[in-house]
Amino acid sequence: MKKAYLLLILYFICFTQTGFTQINDQLVSDIEREVKQNSQLEVLAHELLDVIGPRLVGTPQMQQAHDWAIRKYNGWGIPAHNEQWGEWRGWERGITHIDMVYPRIQTLKGTQLAWSPSTGKKGVTAELVVLPTIADSNEFNKWLPTVKGKLVMISMKEPTGRPDYNWEEFATPESFEKMKKERDLYEDEWSQNMQRTGYDRRSLPLALEKAGASGIVTSYWSKGFGANKIFGASTEKIPTIDLELEDYTMLYRLVEYKDRPKISIRAESKELGAVPTFNTIAEIKGSEKPNEYVILSAHFDSWDGGIGATDNGTGTLVMMETMRVLKKLYPNPKRTILVGHWGSEEQGLNGSRAYVEDHPEIVGNIQAVFNQDNGTGRVVQISGGGFLKSYDYISRWLSAVPDEVTQHIETTFPGMPASGGSDNASFIAAGAPAFGLSSLNWSYGSYTWHTNRDTYDKIIFDDVKNNVLLTAILTYMASEDPDMASRERRVLPINKKTGEQGTWPSQRSPNRKGGL
Incomplete structure (x- = not known):
């Protein structure tokens, strides 16, 4: 109105x-x-x-x-x-400290994800690896044993850390369009490769954990300068951390160029039952x-x-x-x-x-x-x-x-x-x-x-x-107001995708035992 x-x-x-x-x-x-x-x-x-x-x-x-x-x-x-x-x-979240220790020393910007297992006070130090490009799930399953003792990076390497509005302000139209096409292609290829593994964002960390990985490293960029989405971990025994885009892509490049980067993670969370x-x-x-x-x-x-x-x-x-x-x-x-x-x-x-x-x-x-x-x-x-x-x-x-x-x-x-x-x-x-x-x-x-x-x-x-x-x-x-508000419901429109009459949302019961 x-x-x-x-x-x-x-x-x-x-x-x-x-x-x-x-x-x-x-x-x-x-x-x-x-x-x-x-x-x-x-x-x-x-x-x-x-x-x-x-x-x-x-x-x-x-x-x-x-x-x-x-x-x-x-x-x-x-x-x-x-x-x-x-x-x-x-x-309960504890102290989180993440450092690159090879090929040079640098403190990294990131955090342990919610409900991630603790590293203990000694922490975890290991070499990083990234997901391979594979033909099918059989090839991925053959690769899985190689993650033993490694920290596995499971998020896409973002091709740019600049939000679209920043590109629109400063780039030429041709450069902006070129970037978007290349990014779309990269995202499609990443998504298709992930599907070929046979796992999704929730199940993949558990498969890597079972294969002996020392930890999971993610980066869920929020499309804004310095901003990442931070949610929960799905691992049961090994830590899961999220790194800000700038540090994550730097580490990813080091892996790609075969520099064999190592990071140290100290994340002292507590399980409280x-x-x-x-x-x-x-x-x-x-x-x-x-x-x-x-x-x-x-x-x-x-x-x-x-x-x-x-x-x-x-x-x-x-x-x-x-x-x-x-x-x-x-x-x-x-x-x-x-x-x-x-x-x-x-x-x-x-x-x-x-x-x-x-x-x-x-x-x-x-x-x-x-x-x-x-x-x-x-x-x-x-x-x-x-x-x-x-x-x-x-x-x-x-x-x-x-x-x-x-x-x-x-x-x-x-x-x-x-x-x-x-x-x-x-x-x-x-x-x-x-x-x-x-x-x-x-x-x-x-x-x-x-x-x-x-x-x-x-x-x-x-x-x-x-x-x-x-x-x-x-x-x-x-x-x-002297009158009670009317609860009369509208007739919902036809769903264009299904051709069926829309229905009022149904009442749902809550999860009363979360994460247990």
Whole structure:
């Protein structure tokens, strides 16, 4: 829906709906003043991101974050608790040090992947080898024994470490096109060679481990300067590390030129056995309709290549600050306001799926879920999530939000139901009105989403304040609305690929024993 149309109909919708409570302009002004003049965002960000750091599920830092949130909420007079929903493989990152020791000495930029086995204090020192170009899986299986005692590089050597936007700015058109064609050809050849091995990214490290390799070396470039995607290891006994592109390609060239490079890896992680996993839930009790709910939603966990600042530290901060502001200025809402800080979103929305599965009595009485996940930018898009009449109530709630916020927002009604991606999808699958507050990009996909560069300095606090103001007023309006939001679903379009009628996403059970 276009912004111009939205602005024209907001007033009409708000004040012509029968029985809708008059907007408390003073409260809205007070909320705006509190958000802008008394923000606690930077303090919260420091405590969560600088002090606690990344929040990988199953780590002590994840538990520290849950306990920290409880203390903050209790300090604001908001009851909160940690609710266990499962168990996970407990693991703690230790000191990681990676050095090239031959043909010269150089400290390398990289890290141990999550849940990678430890090297112990002695570490692992070995020669590097790369995957061969093979004709078929039989040839690859004949090569496998040669990896015994070696560190195996299993990622493609990127032909350029410059992002496309940098090429576009400085290269001639002919040079840029030449680079892209050569890169596409190289990527195709690499992919086809990988298929011929008979293994994929997950199974190959296990095959190399079984063949006697000393460790696995990867580099998952994120298409941005200095940025790599950092995920988890699949090995069971040998370490897996990820090196930044610049160091990885240098080592790869040394192997290609038969310089026989060696590196030393020291990665002192700890296995902690099965540990409990939680969601942190806080509540401002409703005064008139306590058994109806507005839910603020953000996942608490992160990957641990960086510190999880924009995925999803900023979403967490928005919801915590919104709760603080509402408790101070709107302490007796009509409906109960809940906040859910979900665990293990990154491994498949596990925390929110568990909450939906465990609390049908709440899910069946949800007025709205507002979920924020994708980065530090101001909210620029809201979809109706596939709910047929979402236009009516979302536009009504947006009418109280200052123009300086709504002018940046595009709305899409009725939209399509999210089937994954973030925690609003868990609620949508159960039929509850849940809406993603989608953010301005800020190069999220390349530079901070699951990368080693997802750090505090990437936060744009003005935009995060904008999102607190939006979320607080939407929550107030949804709480005060005399009518329950319609759950009527749109008829989904025909799938062009299959020719079949689209179906609503089905509710899925979480993984309650991750990595065990």
